[in-house]
Amino acid sequence: MLKRLKLIKRGLQAMVIDDKWTQYKDDDVQKATVVKEIILNDRHEGKELNEESSFYNVVYNILIDPWTKSCTPLHCLAHSLNPRYHCLEWLQGAPNRVPLHKDEEICIERNKCLRRYFSDSKERLMATKEFFRFSRAEDVFGQFECLQNRWDLEPKEWWIMYGSSAPLLQNLALKLLSQPSSSSCCERNWSTYSFILNLCFFILFIR
Structure with a gap:
């Protein structure tokens, strides 16, 4: 799983440092900037892995049912x-x-x-x-x-x-x-x- 996470992380990093991401105007530009900062930030501050997440639970149930x-x-x-x-x-x-x-x-x-x-x-x-x-x-x-x-x-x-x-x-x-x-x-x-x-x-x- 760690190998897969590293691959996903590299893909996301490549996406947000691309010039097209900087020029992105179709949605909330501020949110796009925040996403970029989070992905490129190695400190990973915020929610711990063992904390409850309503977003995660919803997505998890959507995946588990089918x-x-x-x-x-x-x-x-x-x-x-x-x-x-x-x-x-x-x-x-x-x-x-x-x-x-x-x-x-x-x-x-x-x-x-x-x-x-x-x-x-x-x-x-x-x-x-x-x-x-x-x-x-x-x-x-x-x-x-x-x-x-x-x-x-x-x-x-x-x-x-x-x-x-x-x-x-x-x-x-x-x-x-x-x-x-x-x-x-x-x-x-x-x-x-x-x-x-x-x-x-x-x-x-x-x-």
Whole structure:
């Protein structure tokens, strides 16, 4: 988080020292000047991080509500079954991304959904083993073409082409990944929520 805050701070500093900021006339010029002074002031006087902030609480609730609705066991399972999110290309797409097996929240919610979907313990064990082979790229899932096409093919196409060795998982993936709101919104919310929340912390920090 500190790394992200430093990046945001540098961006804000570059913005307020730009000539266009000095020439800004569309709003309250005095406020623009105050904002510049706050951003460039290293003393960060004012509200402490542990103090209550009505502004922060409002923004936090606005962010949390839609995030909670999208962060469900079903969304996390769909996210986990999307082959693209197991690729190096995806991991390198943003600095805050981690492999799915290291994301505690994703793992907890995914396993919760598997328990609900596969009520029979033997069937659930089979599905769990299938997911392990898929996630670890073992057996058929480890073939060169299969790995390469994780990124190149659409998720539904990929599961049709390479998912026959994991029939329980294939059937589940085709159902979930056919939905327009399956895993894309989960990924979008993860990145957006992380960025905006870090920005809110930074705003409170400079007050």
